[in-house]
Amino acid sequence: MSKADDSPLKGRRIINTRPAGQGDSLMAALARDGADPVALPMLRIETMLRDEALSQAIAAHADAALWVFTSVNAVAPFADLPQPIRWPPRVAAIGRTTAAKLGALGVNAWTPADGSRSEDLLTDPRLGDVSGVQITLIGGEGGRGLLADTLRERGARVDTVAVYRRVAETPAASALTSALQSAEVVLFTSAEAMSAWHASMRAADRPLDGPDAPRWLVISPRLADHAKSLGYSDVPLMAAGPFDADLIAALHSHFGAVSSMSEPSSKPAEPQSVPAAPAPAAAAKPSPAATAPRRGGRGAGVAIFLALLAVLISAAGVAAGYWAWMELDTARTLLVNDSERTQRMADDVVRQQREAVELAQQVGDQTAALQLRMEGYDEAFGQLKDSIDLGRSQITLTTVEQLLLLANERLQLASDIQGADAALERADDRLQQLADPRVHGVREAISRERTALAALPRFDREGVALAVSSLIEQIDALPLAPSVREAPEMDLAAVDLDGERPMLDRLTDILGQLFVLRREGGETIGALPESAAASTLMLLHIKLENARAAWLAGDVAEFIRILGSAQQWLARHFAVDQPAVAAFEAELQRLQRQPEMVEMPDVTRSLTLLRAQLEPGAQ
Numbered sequence: 001m002s003k004a005d006d007s008p009l010k011g012r013r014i015i016n017t018r019p020a021g022q023g024d025s026l027m028a029a030l031a032r033d034g035a036d037p038v039a040l041p042m043l044r045i046e047t048m049l050r051d052e053a054l055s056q057a058i059a060a061h062a063d064a065a066l067w068v069f070t071s072v073n074a075v076a077p078f079a080d081l082p083q084p085i086r087w088p089p090r091v092a093a094i095g096r097t098t099a100a101k102l103g104a105l106g107v108n109a110w111t112p113a114d115g116s117r118s119e120d121l122l123t124d125p126r127l128g129d130v131s132g133v134q135i136t137l138i139g140g141e142g143g144r145g146l147l148a149d150t151l152r153e154r155g156a157r158v159d160t161v162a163v164y165r166r167v168a169e170t171p172a173a174s175a176l177t178s179a180l181q182s183a184e185v186v187l188f189t190s191a192e193a194m195s196a197w198h199a200s201m202r203a204a205d206r207p208l209d210g211p212d213a214p215r216w217l218v219i220s221p222r223l224a225d226h227a228k229s230l231g232y233s234d235v236p237l238m239a240a241g242p243f244d245a246d247l248i249a250a251l252h253s254h255f256g257a258v259s260s261m262s263e264p265s266s267k268p269a270e271p272q273s274v275p276a277a278p279a280p281a282a283a284a285k286p287s288p289a290a291t292a293p294r295r296g297g298r299g300a301g302v303a304i305f306l307a308l309l310a311v312l313i314s315a316a317g318v319a320a321g322y323w324a325w326m327e328l329d330t331a332r333t334l335l336v337n338d339s340e341r342t343q344r345m346a347d348d349v350v351r352q353q354r355e356a357v358e359l360a361q362q363v364g365d366q367t368a369a370l371q372l373r374m375e376g377y378d379e380a381f382g383q384l385k386d387s388i389d390l391g392r393s394q395i396t397l398t399t400v401e402q403l404l405l406l407a408n409e410r411l412q413l414a415s416d417i418q419g420a421d422a423a424l425e426r427a428d429d430r431l432q433q434l435a436d437p438r439v440h441g442v443r444e445a446i447s448r449e450r451t452a453l454a455a456l457p458r459f460d461r462e463g464v465a466l467a468v469s470s471l472i473e474q475i476d477a478l479p480l481a482p483s484v485r486e487a488p489e490m491d492l493a494a495v496d497l498d499g500e501r502p503m504l505d506r507l508t509d510i511l512g513q514l515f516v517l518r519r520e521g522g523e524t525i526g527a528l529p530e531s532a533a534a535s536t537l538m539l540l541h542i543k544l545e546n547a548r549a550a551w552l553a554g555d556v557a558e559f560i561r562i563l564g565s566a567q568q569w570l571a572r573h574f575a576v577d578q579p580a581v582a583a584f585e586a587e588l589q590r591l592q593r594q595p596e597m598v599e600m601p602d603v604t605r606s607l608t609l610l611r612a613q614l615e616p617g618a619q
Contacts (some may be wrong), residue, residue, distance in 0.1 A: 004034030008255040009248075011035075015179050017193045020165075022072075026187075026244045030550045033248060040179045042196035043170050047143065049163045050077050057161050058085065061136040063161070066090045068121070069109065070139030070147065073164050075101040084244040088136075090618070094121050095242075096405075100136050108413070116242055117149040117220065131155030135430040141165040168196035176204055181213040185251065189242050191226045194218075200229045217250060222359060239353050245398060252352050252394065257346070305325060374426050397614055398436050400442075403427035404607040411453075420603060421453045427606070438613060445606035452601040459553075464594060467549040471587060475540050478584060479575040480533055487532035540566060556594060563592045585597045 004010060013036040018025045020041045030037040049057055052078055061067070067088050069075055075098060078085065093099035093109040095116025102109040112120040121127065131297050134157045137148055141162040147160045171179075188194045194216075198208065209232055218224050239250035299457040407423035410416040428446045431439050534552050543566040550558040567588045574581045 004032060005036040007252075009033045009035040009251055012184045012185070012255060013038060013181070014251065015040050015183050016441045017186060017188055017197060019043045019045050024057060026247065029244050030251075031247055035251075036617045038179045038183065040171055040175065042171075042200070043166045043190065043495060044169055045073050046165050046167055047077050047163065048165055049161070050080060051082070051098070054163060055081060056076070056422075057163075058138075062086045062088065064088050064134045064136040065328075066092060066133065066135045066188065067307065068092045068094070068103060068137050068147070069098050069144070070094050070118075071135060072098050072101050074098070075093045075105070077163050092121065092126075093119065097243075110413070111202045118144065118501040121147065122150050127154075127155075127603060132218070135159075136161060138163060146611055166192045167192070168192065170196070170200055170201070170203070173204060176206075180206070185217050185237065185254070187217050187247060188223060188227075191223060194223065194226055198232075198267075215254075217254075219246065235351070235354060238358055245254060249395065249398065254350060255352055257350055263399045266533050292329065361504065374423070389429055393434060393436065396430055397439075401428045401607070401610055401614065403430070404446075404610060405602075406450075408603050408607065411603055421450055424450050424453075428568070442606050442613065445609055449601065449603040449606060453603070456601070464551055464591065465548055466549065467587065467591060468544055471584065472541060472548070474580070474584060475537055475544070478537075478540075478570075478579045478581055480536060481573055481575050484532050484536050484573050485495070492614050523612055536569075540569055540573075543569060551594075560592050560594070563588050567592075 009030065011034065014030055014036050016026055016030075018026065020039070022045075023039060023041075025158075026035045027039060028531055038585045047191055065088060069091070069092065087107060091102060091107050091109040093102055093111050096111055099109045112124045114120055130151060132155060135151055137158060137160045139160070139162065141164070151158050186197065188197070201213075208230070209216075215234065216227055216232055218227060218236045219242045221238075221240045224236050224238060235245070237250055237254050239246045250373060279467055389545065403423045403426050406428070407420040410419035410423060424446050428450075431443050431446075467530060543562055547559050547562040547566065550556075550562060567585060570576070570581065570585055570588070574584075576582065576585065
């Protein structure tokens with residue numbers, strides 16, 4: 001028997017309202033699970049800015065310290081830009097899918113520790129202290145405004161760039177009628193889609209809820225509140241998030257619980273008809289003896305007694321039939337009452353499941369740091385396990401998948417060896433509790449990956465970068481050599497910066513974007529520093545900036561080479577006999593003694609094996 005044959009979704013008609021082209025993976029997953037998915041887009045995505053208009057819009061925000069992409073749709077127009085994009089120092093994405101789209105463009109965007117909503121992004125510590133920071137939000141037209149308003153309250157300077165809009169779709173009456181035929185659930189991932197559905201149902205004169213209308217499934221408490229504001233009187237089903245796995249898990253939870261509570265334990269007996277009262281026996285044809293006149297009173301009395309006895313027996317039969325009918329009617333009444341109580345119990349179970357999912361969502365909203373995130377998974381899924389036992393293995397495997405993804409993210413993006421090892425340890429604990437022999441290979445891969453992490457040397461990557469930043473801040477206060485202070489200007493064309501093209505051209509490009517000098521009256525006097533002292537300080541700045549960039553990129557050899565060049569520059573052009581310069585040079589020498597950073601091991605083998613186990617039909 002295949003997984004679809006045993007799935008609680010088998011034969012269930014599910015309506016998917018995502019925009020065209022954005023729900024294909026969900027449709028395929030539902031079909032693999034045995035469901036009958038129907039695509040009925042309630043929105044379409046229209047691009048507002050593309051090509052030259054988009055290039056001009058983002059060029060106006062190139063000086064921002066951070067760009068935040070609020071959805072996958074906001075990234076799509078950037079893939080079609082013909083010329084290179086000048087990206088800001090930092091780029092953030094509101095969820096993993098959006099970050100993956102940016103990664104396809106070569107952009108390393110960070111995401112919140114958990115979740116894919118504005119609330120999740122705002123809990124990230126990297127957006128805690130943003131006073132005075134210039135931030136550009138790139139997304140769709142309109143929207144909630146929560147992200148921009150909260151960042152402004154924290155002191156940030158926020159601009160928005162709308163690159164697309166959501167336009168409500170009105171399906172044809174025939175398409176709506178066909179989709180609603182036997183439909184049991186309709187999926188919503190946005191408030192705009194819910195509003196469009198509400199308008200379409202009203203136009204078709206159909207009820208939003210009730211016995212003939214499908215249940216609503218939403219992805220957040222905010223959308224549940226929106227459903228209530230539209231007049232949907234039932235409590236919507238709640239998914240833990242917007243991803244396909246979240247929606248399918250919620251459907252499994254709902255239909256699995258309903259099926260287990262509503263299926264009868266055995267086939268009900270066929271209804272029996274009420275036994276009819278026995279008809280009075282037909283009067284027998286009188287015999288000659290019976291018609292003959294009685295000769296005595298005793299014979300007549302016996303005849304009368306026998307007649308009365310026959311009447312009593314007939315009445316007893318009628319009474320017995322009536323009593324049996326009453327007993328059957330009472331049994332039927334009890335059966336109906338039991339059925340109603342069973343339905344109420346099923347409704348209570350479904351309500352408890354919704355409450356458990358809502359509680360899990362609330363726990364996820366409050367999670368920011370790595371440890372809190374792990375504890376949130378344990379608490380949320382622990383509560384789900386207490387409420388429903390159905391699907392426990394699937395929920396555990398989904399949790400382990402998220403932990404393995406987290407381990408890879410911490411190691412490859414942040415070089416956080418301890419965080420990656422903690423995530424792997426927690427994933428192995430969950431698999432141990434599952435006690436399923438099919439995941440032994442996954443546990444073996446996790447053990448090998450933890451061994452590889454334990455063998456890695458520990459180095460202070462952030463400490464070295466901060467030390468270089470501290471040196472950069474000290475440059476302007478360093479005393480110059482007398483020959484530099486007295487020289488009117490420096491021959492920049494003869495200077496070479498770390499073996500690259502002549503410094504004059506490079507300095508012109510860099511300083512032309514960074515500095516504009518004006519006299520007191522406002523007249524522009526040029527972008528390049530004209531004195532030898534200013535040029536000397538600027539060149540040392542650039543060398544150390546390049547060294548810091550090489551270190552953060554993991555190129556230790558280039559980092560050491562540039563620091564050596566900076567040390568030679570310091571010796572030639574600064575007063576080395578001064579304590580400040582001597583201390584500066586000593587710190588440069590210390591930084592050049594950094595150990596070679598090792599390549600991070602591959603910790604994706606366990607994730608690959610686990611996903612193979614999660615594939616439909618895996619045994």
